[in-house]
Amino acid sequence: MYKCCDQILNKPFLCDISVKSFIIKNQLSEHKLINGGSILHTNNICSKSFIMSNALSDHKNILAGETSYPCEICGESYDTSQGAQHKCIHREEKSYLCKICGQSFFQRSLFTSHKHIHIGEKPYDCHTCGKSFSQKSNLNTHIQIHTGKKPYHCDICGKSFFQKSYLTIHKHTHTGEKPYHCDICYKSYSQSCSLIIHKRVHTGERPYHCDICGKSFSRSTNLTSHKNIHGGEKPYRCDICGESFAYSHILTTHIRVHTGEKPYKCDICGKSFSERSPLIQHVRIHTGEKPYQCDICDKSFSQRGHLTTHHLVHTGEKPYNCDVCGKSFTGRSQVTRHKRVHTGEKPYQCDVCTKSFSQRSQLTKHQSTHTEEKPS
Secondary structure, three states, X not given: OOOOOOOOOXXXXXXXXXXXXXXXXXXXXXXXXXXHOOOOEEOOOOOOEEOOHHHHHHHHHHHOOOOEXXXXXXXXXXXXXXXXXXXXXXXXXXOEEOXXXXXXXXXXXXHHHHHHHHHOOOOEEOOOXXXXXXXXXXXXXXXXXXXXXXXXXXXXXXXXXXOHHHHHHHHHHHHOOOOEXXXXXXXXXXXXXXXXXXXXXXXXXXXXXXXXXXOEEOOXXXXXHHHHHHHOOOOEEOOOOOOEEOOHHHHHHHHHHHHOOOOEEOOOOOOEEOOHHHHHHHHHHHHOOOOEEOOOOOOEEOOHHXXXXXXXXXXXXXXXXXXXXXXXXXXXXXHHHHHHHHHOOOOXXXXXXXXXXXXXXXXXXXXXXXXXXXXX
């Protein structure tokens, strides 16, 4: 069991001078050297000194221009800056537990950085552009954008990347490899972070909380976009009409109004849609699927909105009112049809005799009179 999120367990290596204990033996050795004032390992090129020999090795690799080298345990290559973090993977215990989301960590520094995600703190600032980050490693990666250095090149398409890990992920697009598998539904992903986010669909975990309204989200990007609502901020602006939006995906959908683009196509009948959700609803016409079931009468519906409207039948609620006569209805479409009584609007016209009707059902009934055979 964990004592708490800030305490570590199972520290078998005890310092006989300071009585401080450690998880692994080399941490104790390093601690003793620091307390004894010893600096044992010195680089004879730049005279910089280090407590531990592996720190000196990392330093020499950086000077030599080597940005990655293999782990002596598993053989996997890692950036020199991530060496200590990588080696922790081979330890069996994860001693730092986050009380908020239950995730555990090998190192205190990783746990401290993780806590910034929940509280929204971003203490690491880029001195070039002012952008802030919750983790120092993310800042270090970001800084490379300003330097323009991309030392990792794809040997297939020639594209370059800031980090070796990005190149590894990119190569999956060429090979089609998806090495990260969900052990619940067996869906596969090319990136480990995508799998972590996916698993929250099964667990219901939403670790990112809005400190204004308390609403929770499964992704940090969703929380960031949500906060725009409270501030009234709409940073995503359409270059064509000037309309602004709080979410980037809403802007993307809006632009299709101007371009007429409909990228989501039904592979059964060929009908196209500008958004994915209308396509999903449309396909149910072909399949007959009705996944939304009333828990009172067991009646099923193809759309969630139809189930919501149906529930009003059981509750007796009529939330939609006619602003002319005050009559109430269970659905918005019923109000629309009713208002035609007051306006006299008849939008449904017969293409045979040009007679018009206020409701589609009336037109359908009327059209049958033109096709019916008259007795001889």
